Amino acid sequence: xxxxLILTALFLVACATISKDEPLYSAYSKYKAEANKENxxxxxxxxxxxxxxxxxxxxxxxxxxxxxxxxxxxVTHNHFERINGTQGCLTVNGYDSEKVPLVFNIEYLRxxxxxxxxxxxxxxVNSEHEFKDxxxxxxxxxx
Amino acid sequence: xxxxxxxxxxxxxxxxxxxxxxxxxLTTKIMAKVGNAKLTVxxxxxxxxxxxxxxLTFSGKPVLEKIGVKIKxxxxxxxNEGGMKVGYSATYSLEIISVTVKGEFxxxxxxxxxxxxxxxxxxxxxxxxxxxxxxxxxxxxx
Numbered sequence: 001x002x003x004x005l006i007l008t009a010l011f012l013v014a015c016a017t018i019s020k021d022e023p024l025y026s027a028y029s030k031y032k033a034e035a036n037k038e039n040x041x042x043x044x045x046x047x048x049x050x051x052x053x054x055x056x057x058x059x060x061x062x063x064x065x066x067x068x069x070x071x072x073x074x075v076t077h078n079h080f081e082r083i084n085g086t087q088g089c090l091t092v093n094g095y096d097s098e099k100v101p102l103v104f105n106i107e108y109l110r111x112x113x114x115x116x117x118x119x120x121x122x123x124x125v126n127s128e129h130e131f132k133d134x135x136x137x138x139x140x141x142x143x
Numbered sequence: 144x145x146x147x148x149x150x151x152x153x154x155x156x157x158x159x160x161x162x163x164x165x166x167x168x169l170t171t172k173i174m175a176k177v178g179n180a181k182l183t184v185x186x187x188x189x190x191x192x193x194x195x196x197x198x199l200t201f202s203g204k205p206v207l208e209k210i211g212v213k214i215k216x217x218x219x220x221x222x223n224e225g226g227m228k229v230g231y232s233a234t235y236s237l238e239i240i241s242v243t244v245k246g247e248f249x250x251x252x253x254x255x256x257x258x259x260x261x262x263x264x265x266x267x268x269x270x271x272x273x274x275x276x277x278x279x280x281x282x283x284x285x
Binding site: 048052053056062063065066067069100119120121122123124125126130138141142 | 145148151212213218232234236237238239240241242243244245246284
């Protein structure tokens with residue numbers, strides 16, 4: 001019983017640490033776990049900024065595929081994030097379902113105490129050697 | 144996401160081929176010059192290839208129409224560090240996300256791959272189209 005309590009306490013501390021130290025990855029993980037084909041049309045404003053969704057028909061299947069960009073990455077390799085005030089960037093390195101490497105560089109905005117996605121660039125890298133070990137914002141290289 | 148890696152790379156080759164078919168001399172000068180060059184295409188297909196050797200405008204509409212997803216903008220940065228090897232980083236801006244691919248190609252191989260009349264005639268034949276696509280994919284980096 002004592003060990004179960006200690007393990008539970010450690011688990012809760014670990015969860016709190018992830019949430020506290022990695023707010024962007026935490027927001028991404030929530031989107032990854034919750035969003036799907038059935039609900040993305042109605043939940044899109046929960047994860048994406050109004051600016052990004054402006055004028056977009058979120059019930060359109062092509063738009064929905066892009067809103068579910070997370071499904072392109074089957075396995076997460078690692079992730080990095082950095083925050084500057086109410087703006088932050090998350091880089092997620094991983095592999096698609098055919099084990100081909102790819103990278104998500106996501107810019108987040110802090111709005112109403114929540115981190116929401118402002119921009120996403122999917123880098124179709126040629127190999128794992130192109131994985132970066134820092135967070136990269138899309139605006140740093142997309143022009 | 145419907146924009147595939149190979150399609151994103153082949154499209155750059157096709158756009159350069161359209162530029163080349165319109166103005167061989169200027170396209171070659173821009174691309175072969177040591178330094179950077181840039182290609183942008185807007186959602187209407189208006190394309191601009193620019194570099195220190197000059198600026199060329201052309202229509203990239205027929206190329207973009209073949210991609211099965213709506214493209215808002217294509218932006219490609221080329222870097223030529225000398226010789227015929229050209230590096231590129233291409234970003235396709237879609238409705239929500241953007242997709243970036245990088246690679247390098249041999250300029251001479253691209254120019255000679257399908258610039259002659261004979262090659263154009265061959266491409267007009269249905270059965271040869273796939274061969275050309277595969278050749279272009281090989282040149283632009285698989």
